[in-house]
Amino acid sequence: MSPGESKTVVMKFGGTSVAGAEQIKRAARRIVAARDAGNRAVAVLSARGKTTDELVAQALEISDRPDSREMDMLLSTGERISCALCAMAIHDMGHKAISLTGSQAGIVTDSSHTKARIIDVRADRIREALDEDRIVLVAGFQGVSTESHDVTTLGRGGSDTTAVALAAALGADVCEIYTDVAGVFSADPRIVPDARKLSVASYEETLEMAASGARVLQLRSVEYARNHGVRIHCRSSFEDGPGTLVVSEEEAEQEKVEQPFVTAVTHTDDEARVTLTGIRDEPGVAGEIFTALAEAGINVDVIIQNEPVGDDELADLSFTIDRSELLTATDAIAALGGVSQGVRTDDRIGKVSIIGAGMRSHPGVAAKVFEVLGAEEINIEMISTSPIKISCVISADRVPGAVQALHEAFGLGADAVRPEDPAGAEHRPTIPS
């Protein structure tokens, strides 16, 4: 960027941030303020409040299994309404604004209706409008398919991805994601009242958090940001002040005043566990099972297979899934016909996870997690790890207590004193025997 050239800011406002006329005007004021500060301003808007839910309900009134192309035609209207209304508000503030559909904004996708992937961003029309000194409002969550020129949608939360993709295409200085929370927290503040707002988090940490229950940023948008080096600023649309910066690990390390080895505790409490008992311990059996689940559209989270203990070469296989998919899963397994001697399920399953880039250099974290949960007499049913994450599958009703205990033990609270380094603690295996 040459000196004196103005920066480009992409701002994204979620459904609660445009829910009513007052919220839309507030978003408009923020966008105008960014423009008045000398930026080229692009804003991506979601559908208002419950609009998408209402449209889905209208579709289900018509059809049990609505056609996916038509579903996209239907759902894409919500974001357009938000953008047109916000453009009107900006006009009333004396600025020039133009609303664009996903198609007009150049969001080109594949043809996977209701879950399309962005394959190109042709932002010429946005650039032209910015050059004409306009504020550009883009309908989030949607694009146009490259082959048939049909309206497509990116799936729930897709507006985050729209914003990040536009920020990448426009070489924006930052992509600001405005929501009804003030940023990314060290734990869910509804469970941990002294949870701390993180000033910075790396893409990798944010991805692990999104994958393990944090709801602030959509996983795909963080992936896209990481792959294209887009800096995300996740902040509140209802209060001023900085939120959480999501950036590369290198920038995150420079930004962090201190280097905690654990960044956050995340959780879910809406999972279910399926255990197949007495399956043949031979190649191909697990593949057969998980292929059947994948074909039924089920996301499997944690998987454990116990070694066979007797002479009959029969093993037990457990996995967790979203609770809402339990029936579909057991149906898919039953359709395989006698792949196991028995099927046990538990639909009151949750998961608590500890995430932090610093864990790579602190091998004692797992041990401490087990100790903390053990002291709370919480039974760990399954464990899954990554270099920067430890997840424990536990009973759903023990999740709040586990989150509180771990948040406290790792000193993540706003007023907490940094805990001593646990590296000296005994390093235990992460998979229970």
Added chain:
Amino acid sequence: MSPGESKTVVMKFGGTSVAGAEQIKRAARRIVAARDAGNRAVAVLSARGKTTDELVAQALEISDRPDSREMDMLLSTGERISCALCAMAIHDMGHKAISLTGSQAGIVTDSSHTKARIIDVRADRIREALDEDRIVLVAGFQGVSTESHDVTTLGRGGSDTTAVALAAALGADVCEIYTDVAGVFSADPRIVPDARKLSVASYEETLEMAASGARVLQLRSVEYARNHGVRIHCRSSFEDGPGTLVVSEEEAEQEKVEQPFVTAVTHTDDEARVTLTGIRDEPGVAGEIFTALAEAGINVDVIIQNEPVGDDELADLSFTIDRSELLTATDAIAALGGVSQGVRTDDRIGKVSIIGAGMRSHPGVAAKVFEVLGAEEINIEMISTSPIKISCVISADRVPGAVQALHEAFGLGADAVRPEDPAGAEHRPTIPS
């Protein structure tokens, strides 16, 4: 059309015909029935029930004077929702359907946002879809501007125009307009209980009816149909059986079993009269006044200028307008500064009209109209005529009685005996002295 080639039918469903899930399914069944009868079926849908009103209300919550380009982006979503939902319903009936936006359907307009004019119909994508054996659903009321590729809308009732324009472009056998009434009636059935459903009406008659208060068909769509020779079948979406065929005068004459010289009585009761007293009777004064009104966006209906009676060359000028525009009109005249000595207004004005192609050869109709209204002691304030229409401006509260008396006197009722030919009656001037 070569023998054996299937006919093309364009069907248009208004807001009440797609208001709820049940209505959408009923419309879908009608469309599928047309397809099953061997037709290539295209359906144009309006926004559901009160959707457009609700979207307008949302805009007015944001801005007193919403930007017109953004208004079009906003309002065009309603018809898309209807089309997507109807396509889902048709899929469930085992047929292939595809919904298209106005832009996808090739409705190209000028850039006059909120009141755009169709300048081209590029229906290639519709033809392709029909060739693929699909039912095509088109979002009514909207198009895309030829220069900037922005969403435009055609103004209230524009879906009728969309349907007629597509019927013309596709060479459709007929354009069926489905509404919540069974066709075009000889008078408003709410005022005249024995009003008769017309089996056929000419474009010219229908235009005069639309212009003088009948609400069944939108004026512009009938003009478009006349100019392109599109046969319209106006019928009920809630009952079977034929409605009213709107065709050329030649076809109408062949279709009519009998040749009544009066076809229908129409009325309005929401007008206002403005009288400017003591204006200079010289060239340019009337032009100045009506230019000012046109620039204020006011449609003037009937105009009368009385000859000056004294030596001062001052005349009186009266005209009627929509009651809602009265304030705007008097403001526009006041802004001209002393064009008249005085301004009188009456905001309780209505109009009753007699329409019929047969009036051309029956000069006594006007006389009979005056006699009938005279016998009812209804004062005629202004008169306006065309070759196939006589309109009388009267007090709004006398409108129902005038409609009933004229409908009765001209024998238009369902069970009425044809009246004798009034041609022998004295022919009186149609402008009162």
